[in-house]
Amino acid sequence: MSAGTAASRAASKAAPGDASTAAGKVAPEHVTHEHVTHEHAAHEHAAPENAAPGNAATATYREAMREAIREALRRDDRVFLMGEDVGAYGGCFAVSLGLLEEFGPERVRDTPLSEAGFVGAGIGAALGGMRPIVEIMTVNFSLLALDQIVNNAATLLHMSGGQFNVPLVIRMTTGAGRQLAAQHSHSFEGWYAHIPGLRILAPATTEDARGMLWPALEDPDPVLIFEHGSLYGVPGPLGSGPVDITSAALRRSGADVTLIAYGGTTPKALAAADALAAEGVEADVIDLRVLRPLDDATIMESVGRTHRAVIVDEGWRSGGLSAEIGARIAEHAFYELDAPIQRVCAAEVPIPYARHLEEAALPQVPSIVAAARETVTS
Amino acid sequence: MSVKNSAGSGSHRELLRQMLRIRRFEERCVELYSGEKIRGFMHLYIGEEAVAVGVCDALTPDDVVVSTYREHGHALIRGVPATSIMAEMYGRAAGCSRGRGGSMHIFDAAHRFYGGNAIVGGGLPVAAGLALADRMRGRNRMTVCFFGDGAMAEGEFHECLNLAALWRLPVLFACENNLYAMGTALARSHAQTDLALRAASYGVAAWPVDGMDVLAVADAAGRAAGAIRAGAGPHFLELRTYRFRAHSMYDPDRYRSKAEIEQWRKRDPIDALVATMKAEREITDADLAVLEKEISAEIEQAVAFAEQAPVEPVEDLTRFVCSEPGPGGKPARRVEAIL
Numbered sequence: 001m002s003a004g005t006a007a008s009r010a011a012s013k014a015a016p017g018d019a020s021t022a023a024g025k026v027a028p029e030h031v032t033h034e035h036v037t038h039e040h041a042a043h044e045h046a047a048p049e050n051a052a053p054g055n056a057a058t059a060t061y062r063e064a065m066r067e068a069i070r071e072a073l074r075r076d077d078r079v080f081l082m083g084e085d086v087g088a089y090g091g092c093f094a095v096s097l098g099l100l101e102e103f104g105p106e107r108v109r110d111t112p113l114s115e116a117g118f119v120g121a122g123i124g125a126a127l128g129g130m131r132p133i134v135e136i137m138t139v140n141f142s143l144l145a146l147d148q149i150v151n152n153a154a155t156l157l158h159m160s161g162g163q164f165n166v167p168l169v170i171r172m173t174t175g176a177g178r179q180l181a182a183q184h185s186h187s188f189e190g191w192y193a194h195i196p197g198l199r200i201l202a203p204a205t206t207e208d209a210r211g212m213l214w215p216a217l218e219d220p221d222p223v224l225i226f227e228h229g230s231l232y233g234v235p236g237p238l239g240s241g242p243v244d245i246t247s248a249a250l251r252r253s254g255a256d257v258t259l260i261a262y263g264g265t266t267p268k269a270l271a272a273a274d275a276l277a278a279e280g281v282e283a284d285v286i287d288l289r290v291l292r293p294l295d296d297a298t299i300m301e302s303v304g305r306t307h308r309a310v311i312v313d314e315g316w317r318s319g320g321l322s323a324e325i326g327a328r329i330a331e332h333a334f335y336e337l338d339a340p341i342q343r344v345c346a347a348e349v350p351i352p353y354a355r356h357l358e359e360a361a362l363p364q365v366p367s368i369v370a371a372a373r374e375t376v377t378s
Numbered sequence: 379m380s381v382k383n384s385a386g387s388g389s390h391r392e393l394l395r396q397m398l399r400i401r402r403f404e405e406r407c408v409e410l411y412s413g414e415k416i417r418g419f420m421h422l423y424i425g426e427e428a429v430a431v432g433v434c435d436a437l438t439p440d441d442v443v444v445s446t447y448r449e450h451g452h453a454l455i456r457g458v459p460a461t462s463i464m465a466e467m468y469g470r471a472a473g474c475s476r477g478r479g480g481s482m483h484i485f486d487a488a489h490r491f492y493g494g495n496a497i498v499g500g501g502l503p504v505a506a507g508l509a510l511a512d513r514m515r516g517r518n519r520m521t522v523c524f525f526g527d528g529a530m531a532e533g534e535f536h537e538c539l540n541l542a543a544l545w546r547l548p549v550l551f552a553c554e555n556n557l558y559a560m561g562t563a564l565a566r567s568h569a570q571t572d573l574a575l576r577a578a579s580y581g582v583a584a585w586p587v588d589g590m591d592v593l594a595v596a597d598a599a600g601r602a603a604g605a606i607r608a609g610a611g612p613h614f615l616e617l618r619t620y621r622f623r624a625h626s627m628y629d630p631d632r633y634r635s636k637a638e639i640e641q642w643r644k645r646d647p648i649d650a651l652v653a654t655m656k657a658e659r660e661i662t663d664a665d666l667a668v669l670e671k672e673i674s675a676e677i678e679q680a681v682a683f684a685e686q687a688p689v690e691p692v693e694d695l696t697r698f699v700c701s702e703p704g705p706g707g708k709p710a711r712r713v714e715a716i717l
Contacts, residue, residue: 080514106514112544117503117537124507127492130514132507147534151497152504160485160493161476162698196699220701 062232064206064239065095065171068213069133071241073103076131079217080107082118083135092137093173093232115144119170123153123222126168131217136172139188139226153222154197165220169213174202175228175264175314176362182350185358187314189226189263190321193292199223199245200291204231204266207239208289214242226291228264228314248295250302254282257308257372260299260325262288265312265363272368281376291321299325300333307338308375312363317345339378342371388435390655393592395669396434397427397648400451402673403460406681407450407467407481411627415684416467419496420481421448425622426554428647431455432595433522433552433615436603440490442512442521444505447482447496448554448621452524458486460680470687477690478698498559499532501525502551506538509547509612520606522550528559530573539580539614546611550602551577553614554589556621561633577614589619590645593654620645 059067072079081096081103087110090097100108111118115136122134136142142149149170156164176185193200199219203209209227216223223245251266252273261269266287273283284302288294303309309329313322322343329341347361388396404424410416423430430451437443437456445452453463458474466473467481474486475494483494492508495501505523512519529535530553542549553573557564564571577584583605587598595617602613620642624631655661 112537112540114537114541116534117506117541120500120503120534120538121507121510121541124504124509125511125514126507127504128508128511128515130511147497147500148503151500152495156485156493157701158698159475159479159483160487160698161474161478162702163475163485163487164492165701199700 057238058235059206059210059238060232061203061206061209061227061234061236062093062095064210064236065213065227066097066099067238068210069096069099070102072131072133072213072217073099073107075214076217078129078131079133080109080125080130081133081135082109082111082122084111084113084118084137086110086135091135093227093229095227095232096135115141116148119145120148120152122168122170123148123156123166126166126222127156127164132168133213133217134168134170136170138184138229139172139174140183140186142170142172142188149192149198149222149224150195154195157221158197166222167217167220168222169216169219169225170222171213171225171227173229174226175230176346176351176358177230177264179353179355179358180229180351181353185351187346189224189291190313190315190324192224193294193321193324195292197221198292200226201245202226202228202263202289202291204228204261204263204287204289206234206236208243211239211241211243212245212289215245219245226263230264231267234267245290246293246295248289248298249287250284250298251287252283252285254284254306256282256306257310257375258284258286258299258302258306259310259312259368259372260286260288261312262291263314265314268363268365269312269368271365272372275365275369276372279373281372283372294325294328296328296332299329300336303329303333304336307336308372309337310342310344310368310371310375312344312368314346314363316348317343318348320345339375342375344368344371388431388596390593390651390658390660393431393435393596394648394651394655394661395673396431396455397592397651398669399454399460399673399676400424400427400430401648402670403454403463403677403680404450406677408623408627410467410681416481417469418480418482419447420467420627421625422621422623422627423448423451425642425646426556426589426619427451428592428595428651429552429554429589429617429619430524432589432592432597433524433550433599433617435596436550436599437520437522440517440519442490442492442505442508442519444492444501444508444521444523445484445494446498446501446524446526446554447494448526449484449494449524450481453484453486453489453491453494456486456491457489458484458491460676461683462486464677464680464684465687468684468687469689470684471690472683472687476698499525499529499534502529502534502538503541505549506542506545506547509542509549510545512548513545518607520548520550520603522552524552524554526559527553527555527557527564527568527573528562529553530576531559531567536580539577539582539612542612543581546609548606548609549612550599550606551582551612551614552599553577553616554619555616556619558621558625558633560625561629563633574614574616577616582612582614583610584614584616586616586618589617590642590647590650592647592651622646 087100122132462474482496574584
């Protein structure tokens with residue numbers, strides 16, 4: 001992707017050396033759930049337009065997503081945004097701040113706290129010819145809508161013999177790193193990536209945050225977009241518009257080891273690659289971008305060159321996405337491997353509140369570096 | 379059979395004909411199930427016919443129906459061809475869902491029939507969304523959502539009634555209260571068994587109806603539909619009915635007494651309408667025989683169609699997981715095609 005270099009630069013800038021430290025610097029004022037100050041977000045609100053969106057403009061991840069929603073609402077009158085606190089509050093992470101004023105309450109639609117109800121209503125509206133963007137506050141809350149997402153959105157097309165496709169986009173925040181404890185911090189995108197009939201996206205850059213929404217809305221089938229909560233305040237280039245939603249991106253090239261990451265672990269993997277480079281180890285960094293269907297070709301091409309793979313996933317190791325990727329590498333590139341596959345995942349524990357415990361539970365730059373080192377020395 | 383062109387014009391004869399179609403179709407399904415032509419779970423509507431026929435009498439072809447896994451009857455009277463339903467139950471490619479749904483998942487875009495939902499309560503949010511789309515696009519349509527008394531214990535019911543009332547969506551919530559959620563009696567699973575009262579607590583106009591009397595159901599549905607079309611927001615009908623057969627073909631029916639079932643059988647909705655029509659000299663035994671013969675011919679044609687219908691090739695197993703490209707490689711947009 002042409003975005004690769006710029007994105008990695010932006011990500012590296014946000015995470016020099018150690019992503020956990022960098023994330024710590026960014027988090028308090030930018031991205032804490034329900035604690036985003038409207039003054040701060042309102043300041044951001046005007047930025048992208050004043051900066052004349054284009055290749056050169058920069059914005060935070062939050063602004064990039066807001067710009068994407070605004071563009072979609074302007075472009076297609078079938079598009080509307082629906083979810084808890086998307087309107088009057090401005091979005092629990094201030095993503096939709098100002099959109100109610102611009103588009104009105106019919107198209108920026110506050111809902112009751114009824115995840116199954118409004119996700120299901122999104123499915124029905126999609127069947128009725130609309131192009132809903134349904135926002136769920138966090139992936140933990142999406143479990144209340146699991147019935148609708150899995151039993152209806154993902155299933156109706158097949159179960160109806162091809163009659164009823166569901167052109168629905170569901171956005172939600174995922175991931176840890178903000179001291180929100182075990183009911184606001186998990187990474188269940190791997191579960192959703194298990195489900196046939198869904199397309200699962202994980203934008204890691206501002207360009208993808210802006211560029212993935214429109215093609216997701218154009219997709220005739222349901223698309224889930226997972227926005228890592230630690231990324232909302234990270235700045236980067238806005239990009240020029242829609243991006244592909246089918247392939248992984250090589251964010252950095254190196255011949256010695258392949259680091260495979262996505263979403264919130266991408267900046268950490270890039271920071272780990274910087275640290276490894278200082279030791280003389282050059283890493284490929286793959287940003288998966290699309291968690292279902294996985295872009296096997298990009299993974300296998302890289303592993304075929306480096307012969308070593310480290311998978312970084314904020315989800316748990318057992319039965320998770322990292323297990324799936326590892327199995328695919330074993331199936332398709334077993335004889336290319338010069339070392340056992342390494343995985344850097346969340347500790348098998350509900351994410352705790354205390355900062356030092358939470359940091360210890362998550363993949364961090366040092367643990368990624370150590371895993372990569374293990375593959376090149378074994 | 380095609381759907382009527384205008385709502386509420388069903389004559390007694392037409393209401394009778396539709397109830398008989400459901401009854402005879404399902405009786406034939408029992409035989410076919412015993413002969414292992416139909417497999418899986420199969421839930422019969424026998425005894426409840428007045429509900430579907432009375433409610434659908436208030437609909438135009440433009441209206442939308444969302445149903446449950448006990449939906450053969452709703453599908454039939456909305457105009458889904460018996461051939462296509464039967465072929466689906468046989469698991470054939472000519473089935474309305476190309477053999478991927480079976481008895482519980484009848485879908486038909488051409489007749490705006492949105493299933494066939496086998497998760498209790500799962501169809502309600504979808505119905506609310508379909509109605510929301512109609513309102514946002516300025517289409518003067520109504521969505522009917524059928525569900526059972528069991529669904530009223532599900533959270534999705536309560537979420538949806540609130541949502542529909544809050545947004546004044548054009549939905550008719552048709553609660554088929556047959557007194558049992560599978561094998562659990564209403565009184566054993568609901569603290570408040572007055573279901574209309576509970577619906578009314580959300581600000582939805584709601585009232586109970588004798589679901590064994592097709593004329594009472596048609597009248598209530600007509601009034602509710604009129605109000606919904608006039609913009610009065612969602613309505614809820616508690617249609618008090620009874621299934622004469624077990625929950626599914628697997629169910630030994632241990633939780634109901636024979637005496638209870640016999641009591642309800644005396645209130646058979648088809649017998650009741652026939653008695654009314656005979657009393658008013660609207661039908662003779664000879665007329666009935668003709669009607670039965672026509673219906674039998676339709677059903678036998680459906681069975682013959684299903685028997686000879688080809689199966690879906692196994693190579694097509696994974697089709698329809700994702701939409702297939704349309705002409706010129708652009709993604710197909712089936713949903714638009716039926717709006």
